[in-house]
Amino acid sequence: MPKIVDHQQKKQQIAAVATQLFIDKGYAGCGMREIAASLGISKTQMYHYFASKEVLFQYCIQGFLDAASGYALQLTPQQTLTEKLHILLDYYDQAIPLFRQELYLVMEYLRSAGNAAQDPLLANYQHSLLQTFMHSLCINSQQAIAVQQQLMGAMLIAVLGQTPLPKAALHSSLMRLLA
Numbered sequence: 483m484p485k486i487v488d489h490q491q492k493k494q495q496i497a498a499v500a501t502q503l504f505i506d507k508g509y510a511g512c513g514m515r516e517i518a519a520s521l522g523i524s525k526t527q528m529y530h531y532f533a534s535k536e537v538l539f540q541y542c543i544q545g546f547l548d549a550a551s552g553y554a555l556q557l558t559p560q561q562t563l564t565e566k567l568h569i570l571l572d573y574y575d576q577a578i579p580l581f582r583q584e585l586y587l588v589m590e591y592l593r594s595a596g597n598a599a600q601d602p603l604l605a606n607y608q609h610s611l612l613q614t615f616m617h618s619l620c621i622n623s624q625q626a627i628a629v630q631q632q633l634m635g636a637m638l639i640a641v642l643g644q645t646p647l648p649k650a651a652l653h654s655s656l657m658r659l660l661a
Contacts, residue, residue: 501542508590546584557618581637
């Protein structure tokens with residue numbers, strides 16, 4: 483009997499290994515053959531799940547965005563802005579290690595991709611983040627940009643300085659932005 487494979491689970495397994503390899507060796511530093519070898523599968527099997535290394539990378543990046551979107555789903559229209567920001571800042575506390583990995587991953591990709599301003603993958607990622615903020619916090623696009631900049635800046639400080647900004651200070655700053 484043929485072995486039944488959960489296609490989505492296999493894609494996630496491949497992406498988990500690929501993400502770590504991209505972080506460790508850089509986007510340009512590893513190829514589909516190396517990722518396949520790490521998983522004990524053939525390169526042909528890799529291409530069955532992902533048409534190219536860029537498609538695989540996009541899937542890896544989407545995993546980070548899905549984590550943020552999962553938190554956004556906990557927000558409801560009935561909650562006050564203060565309640566929503568508390569939930570968002572709980573995510574901020576938990577997301578710093580993920581953000582560190584995401585930052586390394588994107589920086590490695592940029593070394594290969596060239597101009598970030600014209601890269602469709604990064605443009606789609608940016609658009610998805612803004613949409614998540616707009617819908618989850620019920621704010622307009624300008625406010626979403628300001629929230630994203632504030633949170634990304636705070637996470638970058640935490641990653642580079644090893645000390646996250648206090649949630650209370652970040653909450654106050656976001657409330658001022660959205661008032």
